[in-house]
Amino acid sequence: MFNKVLIANRGEIAVRIIRACRELGMQTVAVFSEADRHALHVRYADEAYFIGASPSRESYLRGDRIIDVALKSGAGAIHPGYGFLAERADFAQAVLDAGLAFIGPKPSSIAAMGDKAVARSTVAKAGVPVVPGTEGEGSLRDDDLLTIAPQIGFPLLIKATAGGGGKGMREVTSMEEMPALLKAARREAEAAFGDGNVYLEKLIDGARHIEFQILADQNGNVIHLGERECSLQRRHQKLLEESPSPFISDDDDLRQRMGEVAVRAAQAVGYVNAGTIEFLVDKDKKFYFLEMNTRLQVEHPVTEMVTGVDIVKEQIRIARGRQLRYKQEDILFKGWSIECRINAEDPFNNFLPSTGVITHIVPPSGPGVRIDTGVYPGFEITPYYDALISKLIVWGETRAEAILRMRRALEEYRILGVRTNIPFHQRLMDSHRFMAGQFDTRFVEERFSLESAQESVEACPEIAAIIAVLVAHRQTRRSAQFVHHDQRDVSNWKWFGRWERMRK
Amino acid sequence: MFNKVLIANRGEIAVRIIRACRELGMQTVAVFSEADRHALHVRYADEAYFIGASPSRESYLRGDRIIDVALKSGAGAIHPGYGFLAERADFAQAVLDAGLAFIGPKPSSIAAMGDKAVARSTVAKAGVPVVPGTEGEGSLRDDDLLTIAPQIGFPLLIKATAGGGGKGMREVTSMEEMPALLKAARREAEAAFGDGNVYLEKLIDGARHIEFQILADQNGNVIHLGERECSLQRRHQKLLEESPSPFISDDDDLRQRMGEVAVRAAQAVGYVNAGTIEFLVDKDKKFYFLEMNTRLQVEHPVTEMVTGVDIVKEQIRIARGRQLRYKQEDILFKGWSIECRINAEDPFNNFLPSTGVITHIVPPSGPGVRIDTGVYPGFEITPYYDALISKLIVWGETRAEAILRMRRALEEYRILGVRTNIPFHQRLMDSHRFMAGQFDTRFVEERFSLESAQESVEACPEIAAIIAVLVAHRQTRRSAQFVHHDQRDVSNWKWFGRWERMRK
Amino acid sequence: MMNIRYIATIDHQDYLIDIIDERHVALNGQVCEIDFASVGDQPIFSLLIDGKSYETFVYPQEDDWQVLLLGTLYSVRVEDEREKRLRAAAGGKAMERREFHLKAPMPGLIIAIPVSEGQKVNKGDVLVILESMKMQNELKSPREGVITRLRVNVGDSVEQSQTLLSVV
């Protein structure tokens, strides 16, 4: 049985896993790329080893080097986190072949679910409803896809078979667009996953994206931890998740039926460890299997907040051969949880990623607030990895309390040095449709904009005007070498110099 | 009914109350002294007003000015937090006289409980057991106290009647020490509370300090939220609190009996709002009423973590005339919570307070971690107020999980610019007696020292030696103007300059 | 003490602001008591104005100030009366007509350039697609104009702040 775990990841999720290990009394081994020497996971782990240059392909995707480090350091298990190697069956197999435990499912389950096309046919055979699409197994060429497309009907989605996180995904509204979009999707999939294969899926109108967390031990016990609402997306990237889903809310019958189907889908591939079954749910509450994520999800904390189950610790316990500590009837849902993904991107400039050194952070805190992050003041956000810098999670007794708490937490959050999408989340929290739970997967892109949303909140342009004038006035006085003998004021000049140095 | 609340306090508790108001949709009004213009409570409140110079006596203790601000700003209620004016019946009365709501008990309850001597006789009459001591009402002169002392017997405690937080408290082991210690206690009480009165109390050997949180609405409903273990103190200042108490743990019968007595003590003074009944519990689980704190406590979060009740929000609801949302049977205890008080003081130098500008903070985060704080990087810790800069609170399914989580959270916590007592808490978490729950109120001072505790942890002097050499080596090279052409290294020089500027 | 008058403009709306002294400003003639401070040596500003507490991030731009306040971003042009007069005399739009240089907001790879030199573009048109942080990012035109000087090609790796093309 292992007592030392290598974490084959970086950022907030590597930190999250290190924390779980530490609280279980396990030793931790971090790996890092050139850009990450100063990263929090390197600082927090018991051991840390350099594995290559900054691009993922030369470091975090180098399964061979990572396994070497595990063997060299005496780690008995590897936790892959999400992204990178998390859903690579060949990597999971190589870990097992090296005599190490893989904290995740069997390679065969990853393979069965990892190829999204194979996954759909597998679960369909087990009686799980699936979204109409290219059911064929393996990879299809452009000719095949162009032939099948009209049979599925438009609008449809091109999705990466190795996919996740919206990468390599494109919406297609007509046959004419298909060839160009196929090319773009394959290129992006190739870049992101090293695998350019794609498949097609019908685009369900007004659909909700709702997923179920499951846990399965090595003795065949499988339970679900309820649902997560993940419909709020932009460019197929989740932005905000909550549990429970306001669409399911107190429809316990629907929750139970979907949960049972989720368990059945997991059992169809002999699933072990933590996993997520994603569903599309249409306006009539009909639900379709979308795909299974055979790993820990970014949004797992909202489930932890409402169930009290520490999912990462359970993953480790399961991998150590322990029986699940919970039966289905032990899982009780209390309150409401919301997660906002805080990304280094500029919501006022087309959500362009923002890089640079973070100079200052004041995180929100207090009751019902949790932050999972891998950054700190002085850390540099580089263009090599994704833009997620922090997950802000709140819990409230009710959805209303959770929303009010998230509002105050977002307003408190100060991050300087890079732009963040915090203002986007603030406007979302003020949106009446969000508050009412009336949204689908297209809401953010089609019915929400920062500009129009602003009408609903108290605007104070005159305050902004005064502040800009005061800042400009100080700068003018300063450049004019105005020496002003006001003691109170002097301290405020200091930052100008620092700021200007910083901006060079 | 009020919708705007003035917070007559500063620091973490002012921030805590602002958060509760905001989450209830209430407007907030902060007040601040000269030293606190940049404080977080000023930044987070909707409105903020200057009330005087930095010493509390000229600002946070100026009830007249604070009431003026409330009237001027249109606040309908005042929340006093803890300390400062929180337990001053005259202030509470003045608030009511000004036509404002006081978020706390009636002035008569404060008066009855505020004079610790009166409090003891009041609850004793209601059948609540009290610690033997000077039961007399009102103030006693030194002659009286010197006469009564031998009757109580030594060791005994001199305590400030207006007291709290260990200020104006002295232990006396013999008659000879009495006069000098009386003088010292009175002086400290006068400085801290503007009231030099003291009383005497028998010192119970091997005593535990265990307190019960109660909530009482205006309709006569009174419930308790279980106990908090507060035995870990230094110079009568609480350092670490937990809920439940490991001494009571699963003795539900004792918890119920003490809870009922706590409720009875509150009822004895017609208590309304949140309050705390402090007990001493001896080795045989006999318990004695010690005093009632007629206000919110520093350590309220541990109760919030195990009951799910937001105590500050309940305070506000009660003050608005609402019925308690919970009956006694609704209060269920889940898991275990521990709070460490992070003070700006040097545990390696006699716990001397540490002042200065905080230059850098990386707070712990992740599952089960809560921080309540009023500081941020760039904020200056001044000598005017107490040394508490942050409360680190964790929750775990069991006490063991909570301890392991606190350990990892303490190890993660980075605060620079002032020294903190984090290392003290780290050593406490490693102490076998703490882990086993075997401690009393004298444990920290008599049976725990940083030096001896270190024997139990892995010491790595050779690593410290290497690091000191590497830092010294870099400094030597730098002062020798060694220009070293190693790109990787150059960036590490930067801080030396900044650091040296900072230390000027 | 003499007042200093500024004109702040947000979305074509002018605000007349007089700096009276360290503790007072007038907004469109109405005097307000202020207490203005930067926080923690950062470009964060705390403004107490007639008791109300506001906190903002201020980002200086070439021609204006971006003020992020309560989740809303305001672009504020600040001028004194002389500057305002000069700009009005020059035809108002003159400053906006200066050449705009599209710079790479981060290092990355040029995936596509859907415009060519001499082409007219409208505000919001995509000028360049830059791959970075595992995302394809569309860089859009901040105003209408004509493309001049394409300085990069598809497939180029570019540095942060490198000029990609210009719009006049």
Added chain:
Amino acid sequence: MMNIRYIATIDHQDYLIDIIDERHVALNGQVCEIDFASVGDQPIFSLLIDGKSYETFVYPQEDDWQVLLLGTLYSVRVEDEREKRLRAAAGGKAMERREFHLKAPMPGLIIAIPVSEGQKVNKGDVLVILESMKMQNELKSPREGVITRLRVNVGDSVEQSQTLLSVV
């Protein structure tokens, strides 16, 4: 490249440390691979040594370095061979015998001075009681010696770093 040899002393225990190059040191002759960096421009240091990850706060003192590592504070004296030899020649204890100046760690009020000039004190004896941050703080003697030059009186308000008295 020539090694540079240092002697680090913690609690009278010597550690012989050779700096070999940027990536290697030897501890008592045993070579270790290191990767040493300061973090976030702060006096926090991250040391990877043969793969183990340690992080410390380092506080420079007059005669030594305080290293806070895993909750333990180590006072480390660092000398090169020449310095060590000189100190040994001077009788070892010489440096510790320098006059010690007790400075106020924070502003406050002098409540009591339980010692007088010329009095012998032991390590840990209370020299001054200073009230600050609502607490009475006992300032103790860091070593044995004799009190010289009392510079303050009971009732004085003192500034941070003001010298209160000296011990030889």
